[in-house]
Amino acid sequence: MSSIHPVSRSRHADLRWRRFTSYQFAAATALVPLAAAEITQAALSLPLAFVHRDGRWSLAAVLGLLPGQNLFVDASGSWLARYIPAGLRGYPFLIGTQASGEHTLCIEEASGLVTEGPDGDSFFDEAGALSPLVTEVANFLSDTARSEATLVQACGLLQSAGVIEPWPITIQGSDGSQQVTGLNRINEAALNGLDDAAFSPLRRTGAVGVAYAQLLSVANLGQLGQLAQARAQAEAAERARAEVKPMITLPEDSSIDWDWSKIGR
Template sequence: MSSIQPLSRERHAGLRWRRFSGYGFTATTAVAPLAAAEVGKAALALPLAFVERESGWTLAAVLSLLPGQNLYVAPNGNWIVAYVPAAFRAYPFRVAWNEAVQPVLCVDEASGLVVESGEGETFFDESGEPSASVEQVWAFLQETAKGEAVLANACGKLHAAGVIEPWPITIQGADGAQQVTGLHRINELAMNGLDDAAFGQLRRTGVVGVAYAQLLSMGNLSTLGELAQARAQAEAAERAKAEVKPMITLPEDNTIDWDWSKIGR
């Protein structure tokens, strides 16, 4: 059974939830979806790329070039750049979609933030309605979901205009050079080559700003590379430290009387 469960009085009325204190829960997330309203701020701090999903195209924050890794969260859970994607800010809550394609508020019961007693906030008030704090989270998640839909629509228009291309990124791995797949960027030459009618249509629908934000964000790829190098060096140092063996092994008997006056003589 999935740990992501729809919030319900039957299941959660007797439980409480705590707010997260760090972003360690994002440590294995390499790509984070974005909403339209956050593209500008995200572009200043993170590399952004177009990604294709079953539902269509969208723009996402690239947190690592390797799957299962997030270089923007420190080992202590701190986020290390100025912007945190909205998709992470409502944890342990999230939005799912039912068969009628309607948003449903869910909670991650395996987050460690859903508790039976002690400190925390209630899911429901005394009348059985969602508590004020839960209502605030739900409103935020619904706005974020709407923004993600708006951005996906804009990305679809850019793809239809023929200005999205694969982003050629190569990384050095244990097996040599590897090509990163699945990430796309704006083809600036194709963008500049659009005729007045096509470009004007993109501009009138507010799509041009998304294209230029992605182009601007590409400068942050160098920072991602620096973070990857620092992470690899730190991990290598930890492995080396673990492999170092002591030159001598002292006996466990701490009653031995060492004559320090003779040492070095």
């Protein structure tokens, strides 16, 4: 059963919520869909890839190359990149979309950030309306969702123009090489080879900027390799420390009186 529920007075009026202090909630998030308004900043810090899900194309920040892996969140929950995708900044709140297309503010109740105690912020004010802080979060997430939809349209145009291709990425692991699937990139030669009739709609709708943002972001892929290597080394060191056994095990009874003057004689 999902723990994500729409925010409502009947369910949340007597509850409170706290802001997250760690990005551990995103430690297993390998891909985050982006909004049109953030692709310039994201492309300077993160590798971006086109993904096809639920019958539509979108542009996503690539945070890891294995399922359930986010290399930009360290063991302490700190974020390691210069840019944080907008889709993660509103947690534990999320935006749901109804069949009519209307946005609904939801919250992840299993986040550990919803509480019955006195600590935290209220969901609603004394008049029964969303509190100013929750309203601010709701507006931010709604704007992000609309901007994501704009980017989806641009990605669809790029796909229709035939300039998106599978991104061949191979990673080396303890079991040998592994091909990463599901990530796609811009075929720059195909983009440059478009005639005016095919290129003009991409330019007018801003899709060309999306294409070049993805091409620019490819340079950030090496950072994932560095982070993966650093994590593997840290995990190996931790395993080595756990396997080290003491050469001498002292008795648990601390009352024993050791006569150190006789040792070595």
